[in-house]
Amino acid sequence: MIALLLRLYPARWRARYGDEFAVVLAERPLGPFDVADVLLGALDAHLHLRGLGAASQHAKGFAMSLRIGGYAAILGGALWLLVLAGNAINNGAETGAPFLGLSIVGATVMTLLALIGLSAFQARSHPLLTWAAFAIPAGGAVVGLLGYLAIVVTGDSDAVLIGGISPWMIGSIGLITMVAGSILFAVATWLAQSLSRVASGLLAVGAVLVVLALFGASGALPPPIAIVPIVAAVVTFPAGWVGLGISALRIGRPSPVTLEGASA
Amino acid sequence: MQPRIPELGRFAEPALVILVSLSDGPKHGYAIMADVEAGTGRPLGPGTLYAALARLEERGLIEALEPVDRRRPYRLTAVGATVLADQLRELSEFADLGLRRLGRSPG
Numbered sequence: 578m579i580a581l582l583l584r585l586y587p588a589r590w591r592a593r594y595g596d597e598f599a600v601v602l603a604e605r606p607l608g609p610f611d612v613a614d615v616l617l618g619a620l621d622a623h624l625h626l627r628g629l630g631a632a633s634q635h636a637k638g639f640a641m642s643l644r645i646g647g648y649a650a651i652l653g654g655a656l657w658l659l660v661l662a663g664n665a666i667n668n669g670a671e672t673g674a675p676f677l678g679l680s681i682v683g684a685t686v687m688t689l690l691a692l693i694g695l696s697a698f699q700a701r702s703h704p705l706l707t708w709a710a711f712a713i714p715a716g717g718a719v720v721g722l723l724g725y726l727a728i729v730v731t732g733d734s735d736a737v738l739i740g741g742i743s744p745w746m747i748g749s750i751g752l753i754t755m756v757a758g759s760i761l762f763a764v765a766t767w768l769a770q771s772l773s774r775v776a777s778g779l780l781a782v783g784a785v786l787v788v789l790a791l792f793g794a795s796g797a798l799p800p801p802i803a804i805v806p807i808v809a810a811v812v813t814f815p816a817g818w819v820g821l822g823i824s825a826l827r828i829g830r831p832s833p834v835t836l837e838g839a840s841a
Numbered sequence: 842m843q844p845r846i847p848e849l850g851r852f853a854e855p856a857l858v859i860l861v862s863l864s865d866g867p868k869h870g871y872a873i874m875a876d877v878e879a880g881t882g883r884p885l886g887p888g889t890l891y892a893a894l895a896r897l898e899e900r901g902l903i904e905a906l907e908p909v910d911r912r913r914p915y916r917l918t919a920v921g922a923t924v925l926a927d928q929l930r931e932l933s934e935f936a937d938l939g940l941r942r943l944g945r946s947p948g
Contacts, residue, residue, distance in 0.1 A: 601874070614888040617888055618889060
């Protein structure tokens with residue numbers, strides 16, 4: 578009887594599940610409910626295998642976006658640490674400007690990739706919230722990259738472009754929008770509860786501090802205290818991205834559960 | 842309310858109870874059937890079980906372990922645990938809403 582029921586399933590399905598399925602069927606006497614259920618299961622297996630290729634591709638694409646988002650967030654976080662620390666040390670001077678400029682471009686590209694990959698993951702459960710929070714920082718990143726590109730093409734960051742706006746202004750507007758938008762992304766991540774809430778909290782605090790620092794808010798503080806929010810911004814903003822990246826990669830890994838009960 | 846495990850159609854509800862069954866550790870097919878029946882009071886047929894298992898495995902929500910005496914255990918992946926937690930939270934909120942409308946306090 579069991580062999581007959583198994584023969585109803587497609588060969589490809591039997592090759593993968595046949596052995597263990599036969600053991601399950603042999604565990605107890607088969608009643609009419611079981612037989613009917615197996616018949617429907619066999620029909621479903623024939624129909625389902627036709628669409629298996631598409632589903633498999635979808636699953637692979639989903640895992641890939643999570644991995645890319647995770648690695649990009651970690652690399653982006655490391656580059657932001659370099660950029661923010663370098664700018665804080667320079668304190669207005671232009672020491673190592675080409676190197677810092679390249680680092681800003683790299684950090685922006687990585688942040689954009691991280692936003693795409695991590696948003697794709699979180700959008701499963703909170704699509705509206707996630708994509709709304711994605712739009713502003715991602716738009717800022719794109720504008721920022723266009724500004725950096727204009728600097729390279731014109732060779733002059735202060736060149737006057739359309740509407741009297743310079744490449745440097747475009748890059749700065751994009752950068753500030755991206756960092757400010759990161760606050761929204763962090764809040765959405767916090768609410769979605771799919772990735773680390775500690776990391777999203779760090780990112781939110783860090784992004785607020787970076788925006789304040791970019792507008793020179795720390796200048797209003799007395800010199801000994803003014804350094805505190807700057808150091809905090811240098812540490813928390815990159816730490817938030819790195820934390821989100823690590824939490825994404827952890828989710829992508831198999832859970833370290835024990836094998837207890839496996840033979841139950 | 843229809844439980845929503847992504848893109849599983851009519852296998853969404855069996856998939857949900859299977860994920861819950863695996864949430865306390867790996868189990869093979871028959872152990873899942875027995876656990877689900879004990880937990881819900883409703884039998885889970887072998888055909889439905891393996892149709893749902895195949896879909897959950899394809900989507901990376903569970904993974905197969907090495908067989909033990911021809912019985913292959915399955916376990917929840919970290920992605921599966923996240924999806925399950927999201928799903929249970931939504932169901933819990935919906936149940937609370939229903940109870941409040943009935944004038945009965947949740948829990």
